[in-house]
Structure formats: structure tokens, C-alpha cells
Amino acid sequence: MTILVxxxxxxxxxHTARRLLKAGRRVVGFDVVNAYYDPALKEARLDQLKAYPGFTEVRRDLADRAALDAAFAEHKPRAVIHLAAQAGVRYSVENPGAYVDSNLVGFANLLECCRAAEVAHLVYASTSSVYGANTAQPFAETQGVGHQMSLYAATKRANEVMAHAYAHLFNLPTTGLRFFTVYGPWGRPDMALFKFTKAMLAEQPIEVFNHGRMARDFTYIDDIVDGVLRVLDHIPTPDPDWDPANPRPDTSGIAPFRVYNIGRGAPVALNDFIEVLEKTLGMKAQRRLLDMQPGDVPSTHADISALSHDTGYQPQTSVEEGVPNFVHWYRQFHRI
Structure with missing residues (x-):
């Protein structure tokens, strides 16, 4: 079947599209290729995908409903993996309009197209940031998530609520994935590992927020993709044990709806993460210690037991393996 990514x-x-293509699946890639970060990196990724005969590119904006309608009409996808979004907690403080257009309008358009096409399953990206002001860790999907601390997180939580409404009204199977700090080769330049590696190789200081008193559930990209594809084949159904008098927020008794955490389940202190990078590069980092950024949180830790139970998901890659993999790619890509 054709899968829209x-x-x-x-x-x-x-990474998700490439894994599908390697497995012989037909993939339609839908992306506007904006300039949130270096478009050259995005073009290089697309060049990799275009080498597969099963890949078709559609370069349009999700906020353009007519373009999305046309893509569904032409390619008739049977499943959708929705990973397009305006990302970034800090950027959402400065540019809220971008998040409304991409994460709210774009997602609403996608839901409408999935409904009309009667797709078999919509898997979409949420974020660990929806846990917001929660301090009880590890974060579990059964916890309430009503106190987001950034507009980015708020738009992702809105996606979960919108997905449930469509699952209920139109019997559209939807699964949301709350990603926890994804890193690895071909990563985003606005993420910590990319920024730290770039700065250290240029012999410049790295910016360490909250004076280093941070921890993240760093999750390697290969483990993330494994989880995404396991979920794709695990289509949700209404939960027969769901109690409307005491409703769980991650399942539903009235809709084919599910939400999962997807992380490693083992947080790493930021200073320890930096030490692994120092060892990999063979140099010490010059650390510029800064206060916490608006909208940020000091720690994340994923409870991944539900995803593991339902799909067999078991992350394999530690930061001691994943960080060197990223550095190897970075040196090759930038010819350093």
C-alpha cells in the first residue's frame, strides 16, 4: 500500500520514509521544505529518498488544503504517518503564527483528508513537551496533561484532542506518539547535539541552560523509527475496559484512539551527555552556563511500558553508541 509521510x-x-522504502513500501513524501533551518540539509535528505523508485515527492504546504486534497486524490494513501510540524519550544515564543498555521491548520486539513479517504490508520507526532508543568516522573500516558508551558506543546496537545474527536465522529483510527528528545545522524541543527558538535569543532563555547542541571530521555533515531513502524501496524480499537466515570486520557472507549510515549526510558544528565561528546571528539567543551529558557523544563523521563507491551518496542541504542554515530555522520556530511 501507499503510505503518505x-x-x-x-x-x-x-528516516521513517527511508526505512519504509528499504522495506519495499511505496512512499509519498509531503513537505514544504521551509527555511526554519538550513534547507540544504533538507534537500540532501530528499536526494537520498529520491534514489528509491518507490518514492514520490510532493512539495507543498499542509496549510494549503487544495494541495493536500490533490495529493490524496492522486496517490490514494492507505495510511498516513504525520511528522510535519513547526518544531521547537524556544522558537514558538518568538513566532507563534508559524505554529498555528502548521500545527493547527495543517493538522485540521490532514484530518479532513484522512476522513474523506477513509485511511486505515493515522499515526501522528506529538511531543513529551505536553507534560508541561508535571513533575511526577517517569511521565506516563495515564497522567493528566493540562498545563503546557509553550505554544508548541499546546498545539501538539491540541492535535491529540482533535485526533480523538475525528476518531470518535468518523471512526478514523489515530495514534499519537509523544517523542522524547530524538537525536542521531541527519539530525536537526537546532537540537543540542548538533549545536554542541558544531561549536566544539569550531573551538567555540557551548550554551548550557539551567547551569547544566538538566536531564533528557535522549532517544536514538533508529529506535524511534522502529517504534513508529511498529505502531503503524498496530491499529487501535476502542478500549473495552475504558471507564467514562474515570476516563483514561491515553485510550478511549468510544473511539479507535491511542497515545503512546516513545523514548528510551532512561534519562541522561545533560553534563553526562556532554562528557560522552567530549570523549568522542577528543576535546573539552567550553561551557557557557545560562539560565533556563522560557517554556523549557529541567527533566524528561518516559514511561514506555505501554508501547513495549502493545508493540514489542525495545530501544537498543545508548548515548555511548548513538553520539559517536552522529559525530561520524557530521564529519562526513560537512567534510571535517
Missing amino acids: TGSAGFIGF
């Missing part, structure tokens, strides 16, 4: 020029979208 939105955000195919992005970090996770590229």
Missing part, C-alpha cells in the same frame, strides 16, 4: 524532508520523517 508528511515532513519527509525533516529529521524523523526522512
Whole structure:
């Protein structure tokens, strides 16, 4: 069957599309290729995908409903993996309009197209940022998530709520994935590992927020893609044990709806993460210690037991393996 992957020029979208293509699946990649970060990196990812005969590129904006309608009409996808979004907690403080257009209008358009086409399954990206002000860790999908701390997180939580409404009203199977700090080769330049590596190789200081008192559930890209594809084949159904008098937020008794955490399940202190990078590069980082950024949180830790139970998901890659893999790619890509 044909699978529509939105955000195919992005970090996770590229890796997901490539894995599908390697498995012989037909992939339609839908991406506007904007300039949020270096478009040359996005073009290089797309060049990799275009080498596969099963790949078709559609370079349009999700906010353009007519373009999305045309793509569905022409390619007739039977499943959708929605990974396109305006990303970034900090950027959402400065440019809220971009998040409304991409994450709200774009997602609403996609839901309408999936409904009309009666797709078998919509898998979409959410984020660990929806946990917001919650401090009880590890974060579990059964926790309430009503206190987001950035507009980015708020738009992603809105996507989950919108997905449930469509699952209920139109019997559209939807699964949301709350990603936890994804890193690896072909990663985003606005993420910590990319920024740290670039700065250190240029012998410049790295910016360490909250004076280094941070921890993240760093998750390697190959593990993320494995989880995404396991979920794609695990189509949700209404939960027979769901209690409307005490409703769980991650399942539904009235809709084919599910939300999962997808991370490694083992947070790493930021200073330890930097030490792995220092060892890999063979140099010490000059650390510029800064206060916490608006909208950020000091720690994330994913409870991945539900995803593991339902799909067999088991992340394999530690930061001691994943960070060197990224550095090897970075040196090759930038010819360093």
C-alpha cells in the first residue's frame, strides 16, 4: 500500500520514509521544505529518498488544503504517518503564527483528508513537551496533561484532542506518539547535539541552560523509527475496559484512539551527555552556563511500558553508541 509521510524532508520523517522504502513500501513524501533551518540539509535528505523508485515527492504546504486534497486524490494513501510540524519550544515564543498555521491548520486539513479517504490508520507526532508543568516522573500516558508551558506543546496537545474527536465522529483510527528528545545522524541543527558538535569543532563555547542541571530521555533515531513502524501496524480499537466515570486520557472507549510515549526510558544528565561528546571528539567543551529558557523544563523521563507491551518496542541504542554515530555522520556530511 501507499503510505503518505508528511515532513519527509525533516529529521524523523526522512528516516521513517527511508526505512519504509528499504522495506519495499511505496512512499509519498509531503513537505514544504521551509527555511526554519538550513534547507540544504533538507534537500540532501530528499536526494537520498529520491534514489528509491518507490518514492514520490510532493512539495507543498499542509496549510494549503487544495494541495493536500490533490495529493490524496492522486496517490490514494492507505495510511498516513504525520511528522510535519513547526518544531521547537524556544522558537514558538518568538513566532507563534508559524505554529498555528502548521500545527493547527495543517493538522485540521490532514484530518479532513484522512476522513474523506477513509485511511486505515493515522499515526501522528506529538511531543513529551505536553507534560508541561508535571513533575511526577517517569511521565506516563495515564497522567493528566493540562498545563503546557509553550505554544508548541499546546498545539501538539491540541492535535491529540482533535485526533480523538475525528476518531470518535468518523471512526478514523489515530495514534499519537509523544517523542522524547530524538537525536542521531541527519539530525536537526537546532537540537543540542548538533549545536554542541558544531561549536566544539569550531573551538567555540557551548550554551548550557539551567547551569547544566538538566536531564533528557535522549532517544536514538533508529529506535524511534522502529517504534513508529511498529505502531503503524498496530491499529487501535476502542478500549473495552475504558471507564467514562474515570476516563483514561491515553485510550478511549468510544473511539479507535491511542497515545503512546516513545523514548528510551532512561534519562541522561545533560553534563553526562556532554562528557560522552567530549570523549568522542577528543576535546573539552567550553561551557557557557545560562539560565533556563522560557517554556523549557529541567527533566524528561518516559514511561514506555505501554508501547513495549502493545508493540514489542525495545530501544537498543545508548548515548555511548548513538553520539559517536552522529559525530561520524557530521564529519562526513560537512567534510571535517
